[in-house]
Amino acid sequence: MAAPMYLSEALFTSEAIAQPNVSQTGSAIHIPASSGKHGKIGAGNIAFKLNKQQTEGHVGITESELPVGFLGAPPHYHKTFDEICRVTQGELTILVGKELYQVKAGDWHLRPRGIVHSFWNTGTEPAKFIELYAPGGHEAYMNALADLFKDNQRPQEGALDKLAQVYDIHFDWSRLKEIMDTHKVRL
Secondary structure, eight states, rough: OOOOOOOGGGGSSSSEEEEETTTSSSSSSOOOTTOOOEEEEETTTEEEEOOOGTTTTSSSEEEEEETTTTTEEEEEEOOOOOOEEEEEEEEEEETTTTTEEEETTEEEEOOOSSEEEEEEEEEOOOOOEEEESSSHHHHHHHHHHHHGGGOOOOOOTTTTHHHHHHHEEEEEEEGGGHHHHHHTTOO
């Protein structure tokens, strides 16, 4: 029987995520509340919990916090995976296609592949939420994105589009201004 594995930041380095043949499966994994690689994406915080190498490719999981008045992601879609969100504190407004959903603490929401989606916090407190990416792999994009925001930096022009080409992100930049103006949110 394999010994239990404790999560370490080493599992979420760019090198570990980039090595698809590295198997971290077959052992129980305990993830203490404050463990995992932590980063920032824009004004939000993110903690990486499980990656596809640990789940035989089935799922990647992150935990995030988004301040009031901020957009979590520009409008975009994916061809190869779904995003599942569970809000644990506050609320998020989630756009899928042309439908808006108010997702409150305790609620779950599926953003299916192939449909433009975005989300933001216009509530009264920071929103905390868990994201599941199925199948796994999107956590590698989130990790690379967090690297662009290290030391309070902002991504260079074109950097998001370069990452998008690698990680199945298809931005719909034409909808960004309307969302920001209508819902009074910023990136």
